[in-house]
Amino acid sequence: MRPSPVLSVAMWLVPSLLLGCAGGDKSGDSAAVDSPVIKGDPPVNPTLLINEFLASNKASNADTAGEFDDWIELYNTGTDRVSFTGLSLTDDLTKPEKSPLPAGAGIDPGAYYLVWCDNQPEQGEDHATFRIAKSSGVVALYSNAAGYDSLRVDGINYTQQPADLSAARVPDGSTNWLAGQTPTPDAANGTGGASDSGP
Ligand SMILES: [Ca+2]
Numbered sequence: 001m002r003p004s005p006v007l008s009v010a011m012w013l014v015p016s017l018l019l020g021c022a023g024g025d026k027s028g029d030s031a032a033v034d035s036p037v038i039k040g041d042p043p044v045n046p047t048l049l050i051n052e053f054l055a056s057n058k059a060s061n062a063d064t065a066g067e068f069d070d071w072i073e074l075y076n077t078g079t080d081r082v083s084f085t086g087l088s089l090t091d092d093l094t095k096p097e098k099s100p101l102p103a104g105a106g107i108d109p110g111a112y113y114l115v116w117c118d119n120q121p122e123q124g125e126d127h128a129t130f131r132i133a134k135s136s137g138v139v140a141l142y143s144n145a146a147g148y149d150s151l152r153v154d155g156i157n158y159t160q161q162p163a164d165l166s167a168a169r170v171p172d173g174s175t176n177w178l179a180g181q182t183p184t185p186d187a188a189n190g191t192g193g194a195s196d197s198g199p
């Protein structure tokens with residue numbers, strides 16, 4: 001079992017934690033995105049965001065190896081293509097360069113990019129070197145591009161995640177994080193419906 005990374009960042013997340021659960025919907029699901037945005041660093045490229053993530057993939061969607069692995073969906077909210085060169089994903093804020101995004105690749109305006117979080121980088125450049133903890137944790141996007149030194153672009157601190165339900169910005173790119181979403185990999189968030197949507 002991994003230690004509780006959420007505790008290590010909680011001290012400097014106090015302002016956002018005090019805001020309570022921003023993802024509380026009518027479902028009453030205890031699984032929530034506790035403090036949606038990690039405060040601290042100035043955004044480097046605010047048009048590229050972590051848009052959705054699935055921390056416990058049992059039967060939602062498989063990678064090219066046929067494995068139901070965790071994933072992070074990136075989304076470009078801007079009007080220009082964003083290069084991945086110098087960008088990295090991590091589940092450990094003390095290791096911002098843990099899993100570099102593929103240099104030379106990028107993401108078009110309004111497009112999605114799915115990164116499999118299976119710690120199987122041998123399966124392709126879209127596979128990260130970590131898995132997403134189900135119990136709680138953090139996922140963050142950093143820039144190490146020229147002129148920047150591991151500045152955080154985006155980051156989400158989350159609590160226990162249920163199987164086959166994602167946490168997502170609804171709509172895409174917004175600050176409205178919702179837990180318990182039907183996963184929409186490479187597609188618009190919210191279109192799969194909530195897990196316990198009312199009439
Ligand atoms: Ca895999």
Ligand SMILES: [Ca+2]
Binds near residue numbers: 168189
């Ligand atoms: Ca999506």
